[in-house]
Amino acid sequence: MRSLALLAAATALVATGSAAQQAKRSYANPIDIDYRYNFEQINEGISYRTGADPVIVRHKSAFYLFQTLADGYWRSTNLVDWQFITPSRWENDSFVAPAAWSDGERLYLMPSMMEPGAIYVSDAPETGKLDYFVRKMPRLPGQVRPGEEEKMKLGEIPPGPWDPALFLDDDGKWYLYWGSSNVFPLYGMEIEFTDGKLIYKGRAKEMFKLHPERHGWERFGQDHSGGLPDGTAIKPFMEGAWMTKVAGTYYLQYGAPGTEYNAYANGTYTSKSPLGPWEYAPWNPVAYKPGGFVEGAGHGSTVQDNHGNWWNTGTPWLGANWTFERRINMFPTRFEADGQMWSSSRFGDFPHWMPEGPVEDIEKLFTGWMLLSYRKQLIASSTLGEYDASRAADENPRTFWVAKSKAPGETLTMDLGAVKTVRAIQVNFADYKAGRYADAPDIYTEFVLEGSVDGKRWTKLAETEKPRRDRPNAYFQLKAPAKVRYVRYVHGHIGGAHLAINDLRVFGNADGTAPAMPGAVKALREKDARNAQVTWRKVRGATGYNVMWGVRPDRLTLTYQVFADELGGGSDAKLDLRALNVGVGYYAAVEAFNETGVSARSAPVAIR
Known part of the structure; x- marks a missing residue:
């Protein structure tokens, strides 16, 4: 009888464990929403579903997703299930790369614009209600009109704000950031929302520019090649400003070097003031995914969920119908005690758990499927x-x-x-x-x-x-x-x-044991310190590998996933990394994976 009782108890425990496991929700990138058909190429007779430049804001414990060229927005209470909402009013030609922010009572929405336009507000965004906050915002001080950029004088700024970002600080002050160009920097300034008016507090200030000569990941092209496949050199683009404040530090984020190709990423500068001076983060980029099914992670937003966990969104590249055909991804993100911000893209397009409480190790959100x-x-x-x-x-x-x-x-x-x-x-x-x-x-x-x-x-x-x-x-x-x-x-x-x-x-x-750990891992920095080559011995039965690197051996925050059949013949494999920062030391490691699971990670080696 005792044996039967133990068996019954064990069976009940297994059933309970299975039910608890099943209650957990998972998601996979690209996120599962009803991406809308696109109007950008209507004159060329091309139509496709697309999503880009995602902004997710938390408003009264719910989440609102805005993106480029959608005829509305999405709402979620769990970051997994998204309901499309048709707004009461919308721009005739839709919104491009909008800014959004919640002050706790109202949600503000500001589309990209080259000429002064409307800013919207809602105290009930779940209903689709959208009112004008400002029907036509005043022209920015010192701003030239479209087409006059080449005639700009010292102190003047280009048309905009394009790719805007709104930020409400703890002291009640509002700030506006913007910029999308391979010529001009990101701009920022203090503003005031009061009595249905937008007031500019002073003039716009230059925040920072790209420096691809020092930051390898800021170079344009496939794997930061510097240009188009035909060899045409392209100066990289900086866009998609977003501000996050954590533990007294301001993180002004930006997307670079361009939405085309696999290298689109998010980076950040930090400061103790919302308008700088700014310090480049040596551990950039913060969100990066050049390999796998979902490629690219740039131009997005950072939001905190209802459990205190952070998420960074971005724009992966599809590019089948047109260069700018895209989707939306969401990566778990951390702000470390030493100030480092990073997003986990390791197995970033495989299923991940949606956390049901605070999470310390964001890599453990990977389901192992x-x-x-x-x-x-x-x-x-x-x-x-x-x-x-x-x-x-x-x-x-x-x-x-x-x-x-x-x-x-x-x-x-x-x-x-x-x-x-x-x-x-x-x-x-x-x-x-x-x-x-x-x-x-x-x-x-x-x-x-x-x-x-x-x-x-x-x-x-x-x-x-x-x-x-x-x-x-x-x-x-x-x-x-x-x-x-x-x-x-x-x-x-x-x-x-x-x-x-x-x-x-x-x-x-699949049944079986996980692959063996890759051996003979070496990492050689090239004469151009923005580049490095990682080599390792191939593992029998591996479907692919994750090459990971970072500025600390115990924190390898960046991942390049590569499939084994992409590595050519021979017993040794190699992968070129072209996303390093000059003057910054790195460590690298490699892990193998197949259908059974993931190998042990090789010991980190210095990239010398």
């Missing part, structure tokens, strides 16, 4: 032209499968190679000749995800549910782990002209 779908065999019910099914398992959002039709019942079936434990699935749609420029009742996605052990008998794993909405990057945490070999997408509806999927991403774990 590994990518099971990389380069797996796919069979499609139909294929249009050269857009074959294999493109939906290559972790490249710029390649995609297209079905011959978008009729219900089209399928895309993945063979995982063996029975594995599946815990989450992300379906990422592509816009191939979508032919849509505005929202309409038929712009929504519907589908079912099924699993099978033998490819013959299928069970439902997940499905889109009501209310209907568009889900270009639909993410499903399964209600229970599923032991399956095959995963099948069964189509229901898509709003665009074609059914196209750029990646069907499956997460979970």
